[in-house]
Amino acid sequence: EDQVTQSPEALRLQEGESSSLNCSYTVSGLRGLFWYRQDPGKGPEFLFTLYSAGEEKEKERLKATLTKKESFLHITAPKPEDSATYLCAVQAPSNDYKLSFGAGTTVTVRA
Amino acid sequence: DSGVTQTPKHLITATGQRVTLRCSPRSGDLSVYWYQQSLDQGLQFLIQYYNGEERAKGNILERFSAQQFPDLHSELNLSSLELGDSALYFCASSVGQESSPLHFGNGTRLTVT
Numbered sequence: 001e002d003q004v005t006q007s008p009e010a011l012r013l014q015e016g017e018s019s020s021l022n023c024s025y026t027v028s029g030l031r032g033l034f035w036y037r038q039d040p041g042k043g044p045e046f047l048f049t050l051y052s053a054g055e056e057k058e059k060e061r062l063k064a065t066l067t068k069k070e071s072f073l074h075i076t077a078p079k080p081e082d083s084a085t086y087l088c089a090v091q092a093p094s095n096d097y098k099l100s101f102g103a104g105t106t107v108t109v110r111a
Numbered sequence: 112d113s114g115v116t117q118t119p120k121h122l123i124t125a126t127g128q129r130v131t132l133r134c135s136p137r138s139g140d141l142s143v144y145w146y147q148q149s150l151d152q153g154l155q156f157l158i159q160y161y162n163g164e165e166r167a168k169g170n171i172l173e174r175f176s177a178q179q180f181p182d183l184h185s186e187l188n189l190s191s192l193e194l195g196d197s198a199l200y201f202c203a204s205s206v207g208q209e210s211s212p213l214h215f216g217n218g219t220r221l222t223v224t
Contacts, residue, residue: 032210043113043201043215044154051210087154096167097209098144101154 002027002095006088013078013109021073021105023088027095027107033071034099035064036087044087079111114138115216117202123222129190132219136204140179142166143185144205144213145177151202160185161207192223 003026013019025033032051036044048057050066057064061082062076073086085106089099114137124130127219136143145157157167169206171177174192179185189196203213 032212034164034212036215041217041220043115043203043217045113046212046214049210049212089154091210093209096159098156098167098169099213100156103153 001094002090003098004088004090004100006105008105009103011108013075013107013108014057015111016077018074018078020075021086021107022072023071023102024069025071025088025090027090027092027100029092029094030090031093031097032091033066034089035062035073036089038085038087038104040066045077047086049099065083069084071108075107078107079108080111083107083109113214113216115130115202115204116197116212117200117216117219119219120217121220121222123224124192125224126192126194127193128223129188130192130221132187132189132200132202132221134185134187134202134204134216136185136202137214140204140206140214142205142211143179143183144203145171145185145187146201146203146215147198148201148218152198154201157187189221194223197221197223 001035035047038044048064087104089101137204157171159167199218203215205211
């Protein structure tokens with residue numbers, strides 16, 4: 001069964017203080033690694049898909065990278081509006097291509 | 112706005128009752144997924160449909176069932192409700208099955224009293 005572990009569980013940052021979130025995964029035949037942002041009481045919002053080791057994707061202050069064992073979500077110079085829970089998920093044929101989610105990292109950015 | 116519509120937004124009901132949650136996928140998406148999110152369990156996959164057919168099943172209880180209709184909307188039926196069924200239920204849709212990102216609705220918050 002796919003395993004997705006995110007760390008840390010929670011991250012408190014000062015505005016402008018860059019940091020990284022980690023997503024470690026164990027899956028056979030990775031087809032895609034997905035990053036989502038979730039605000040309280042809302043559905044997860046799609047951010048990125050990474051397909052192969054070495055791939056990088058960027059969107060505003062967020063940058064996602066992928067290796068064979070883990071993915072990082074780098075937040076550069078965060079703003080309070082970046083506060084959210086960030087979820088990663090993996091997809092593989094061994095698990096019928098469903099998305100298996102990690103527990104998430106809750107990021108709080110203080111002004 | 113993801114384009115995925117879920118109704119109702121909130122549902123409060125008593126133990127033993129039955130409820131139906133409804134989902135309209137994004138225009139053009141053929142796959143519909145149902146997930147349950149509770150505080151202690153995170154996002155748990157329940158079931159997937161592709162163009163009307165069941166394609167994958169997760170940890171879905173026998174008291175729960177779902178279907179996808181010809182117009183591609185989907186319904187999740189929860190019966191003999193228990194207190195522990197209280198959670199957020201999300202529907203998501205995607206274009207296909209492999210390597211397609213899922214786009215989530217804003218969920219139905221179910222409270223069982």
